[in-house]
Amino acid sequence: MALSELIRTIQPLDERAMEQAQNRQNRLTKPPGSLGRLEALSIQVAGITGQMPPQVSQKVVFVMAGDHGVTEEGVSAYPSEVTAQMVLNFLRGGAAINVLARHVGAKVVVVDMGVKGSLDAQPNLISAKIAPGTQNIVKGAAMSREQALLAIQRGAALAEAEIRAGAQMLATGDMGIGNTTPSAAIAAALSGKPPALCVGRGTGVDEKGLERKIAAVERALTVNQPNPDDGLDVLAKVGGFEIGGLVGVILAGAAYRKPVVVDGFISTAAAMIAVRLAPLARHYLIASHRSKEQGHTLMLDWLGLEPVFDLEMRLGEGTGAALAMSVVEAACKILAEMATFDEAGVSEKI
């Protein structure tokens, strides 16, 4: 699907399914509202899917990888080659996202959106490489507008393929040394907040590294002048290939009426671009967790999303999203499997 068609396809939530879900929640054998966020999540997913009860057991996490020219500014605690090394770790099942995805019964789809150098062809590695890493955003645009569009379209096509194969709930994940810097730049560009509020320590830079990151984001915005009304322009000028791929996953999820569980800082930057391109996409998003990365709360506030939990995580890869998918699935099972007061012969409120 072309991007404009994808965006046009996204519709509001199904109000009727949400009303049915709310009514059923009120008849289940528990005080109304006593399951809190689980009830709200189940109602949102009913609205997303148009199903009552909603079916979300087929779960897929997209872990999209890309490298970043801005690493030459000394913005990361790890060297660029770690991106490719971690992709291999994902493929062998040894990374945190593999462990957590297995735990919750989710499939992991690993995608090379723009890793530096050439990853040898690997079984289970999807190559959707746009280029071997972005340009340095301090010196100019990360990528061309055409490359940004292509990244979104490739991400959307991959999500579409998984949905056609049965995926019922999607989650976003990322790998890319240096990618908290473009993510902070996206947050600053779209929210209008000062870079110093959007930049955090990423994988763990020291005070000097943090100063370099803030300076890099300030410079990237000055040099590139991204247009905050144009999500594609922001992605092209200060984004990343894996971020573009995740924008595509989010838009396809929304277009196909699947809940999209958003991981932490980088995924939320992608969500901001997706929502700037297609405001209705916001209703299809579930924020998984509040990252420890400074700036994440500001991004969630801009999106109007309240995360499912706060486990002080800041790893990325989709790790927070994987755990949250299990909570969303539990919430939907409540609708499907709990007995009502009538069915169970339980007395109602006095």
Add this chain to the structure above:
Amino acid sequence: MALSELIRTIQPLDERAMEQAQNRQNRLTKPPGSLGRLEALSIQVAGITGQMPPQVSQKVVFVMAGDHGVTEEGVSAYPSEVTAQMVLNFLRGGAAINVLARHVGAKVVVVDMGVKGSLDAQPNLISAKIAPGTQNIVKGAAMSREQALLAIQRGAALAEAEIRAGAQMLATGDMGIGNTTPSAAIAAALSGKPPALCVGRGTGVDEKGLERKIAAVERALTVNQPNPDDGLDVLAKVGGFEIGGLVGVILAGAAYRKPVVVDGFISTAAAMIAVRLAPLARHYLIASHRSKEQGHTLMLDWLGLEPVFDLEMRLGEGTGAALAMSVVEAACKILAEMATFDEAGVSEKI
């Protein structure tokens, strides 16, 4: 085991296992500390079990039921007969705890600790009934000291039996119309805080009901004068049979070095009594969630516990604990299944 022996058996956490777990966390392929609470939980469970990596996949939720004489003061939004009706719902698998326990792969053990009337013998219902409901705490002690001791011992014996059968992680759950009132009284008695700060709306009483609950707790404390230095006295005077059973589960879990995941308001009241009886038991506890019930935060603060999540739940039954058990299990799998930097050939911090 006699209560005094149970208490003497509880030992400090295994520092060596905790150090091994911390060291392994630091070598796994992620920035150190980036899994936040998951890392801390895995280290705590290593210390609890003395195992590295800790094994917690065999999970059991104890749902203990009891009735409360204080319901005659109009402190609950539901009639007393709902306790027995919900026990039958648990046995048929239609309640929220059944759905969530199935979701996370936990066994549910349903125990009649003191339900009013006689529940017909049911397959899978464990009868450990002390009496058909407590006495009204506004007028005198809920139970005798002997009954309080018996409730703890029966709860401990049930936990011990499950542990001998293979249980590796325990969770606490409750059912008892009216039981937020004794729980608030326990919180007030042990913490010394005013009843008005400890009492919440329970299953959903209105403003008048809330005033009646506060008055009932104030009166119960005045009439009974529970000794805050004597956990057994507090349980006997203002507690409940299901609360006593849960105290036993917690003490047995700690004695046998199993993590005990504590549910919401009622379970946390039981945890306070357990910790007053055996201060070392605190280290074996994992607070699952922050209940919406007013007073819960005050109880968690008294215990020095930070909950795993806040999903605005207030149902009881062990529902929050069931979800949290899955997070604890995930945390332990990280230790067992993730690759180290060396194993994966990933470069370390610059």
